[in-house]
Amino acid sequence: MELIERIERAETELVWSFGDIPGPGPSLLGLTRRRFGSVVALAAPRDTLSFWSQASGFGLDRAVTSAVIGEVLDYLKTVGCATANLSIVPSALPSDWDAIATSYGITPGQTTVQVTRTAGPVEQAPSDFRVEPIGPQHADAWAQLQVDAYEMRDDGFRAMLAAYTDWPNATAYAAWDGDTMVATGSLHVIDGVGRLRSGATHPAYRGRGAQSALLTRRMTDAFAQGCDVVTTGSWKPEPGRHNPSLANMLRLGFEALADRTPQIWRLS
Known part of the structure; x- marks a missing residue:
């Protein structure tokens, strides 16, 4: 397994673990989560900072397609989210990503440098x-x-x-x-x-x-x-x-x- 994939899988499980956090935080945020194969979606519809709602693990067990993105976004919309960060490793972005992104209202955020x-x-x-x-x-x-x-x-x-x-x-x-x-x-x-x-x-x-x-x-x-x-x-x-x-x-x-x-x- 390549290092990037291994780190992405660990990061995806970290996102999933946010749903196990004790205390009042999850309730205050309305936190829910769902798995879609390798993809983990975390929804926080009452988050005023747009920080916690996110999805990770794209491309690990199936190609990133419009249908895969739509499945995750349908869940987020159903539970009341209006925004979310989608973490997709660059190598998993399909050739028609620009068209997919435009159709769903997805825009790029600030680029970071991942270091190890x-x-x-x-x-x-x-x-x-x-x-x-x-x-x-x-x-x-x-x-x-x-x-x-x-x-x-x-x-x-x-x-x-x-x-x-x-x-x-x-x-x-x-x-x-x-x-x-x-x-x-x-x-x-x-x-x-x-x-x-x-x-x-x-x-x-x-x-x-x-x-x-x-x-x-x-x-x-x-x-x-x-x-x-x-x-x-x-x-x-x-x-x-x-x-x-x-x-x-x-x-x-x-x-x-x-x-x-x-x-x-x-x-x-």
């Missing part, structure tokens, strides 16, 4: 901050830091984040300056793939190495848990622009795997 790091020794990034997993007693502060950093203020979004410490196969991490939480990160482990998410830093502490320390700590822990690869990503800068987050990942030993452009469906 294979198992091996990890040099811990120097930092003045203490980095460690957190427990439920810090979950609310961990969620609030991300809500503030992302400026994504929605009760359901916050409740989902606050349940991270109880998510299956997930570990929430924080960087601390004394007793002050200054940055966040998470690690999801699925089928030997470590997925790094939730990177947010308090504005007053940006540029001081908190995310580097969180990245190297999570890589180390992922490999210790048996992962042979970790993956994450960040937005692809346009020519002449710089993305410090992506540059930091590459500096820490990640390698670019592929560009990924989410396909955004909106109900017309």
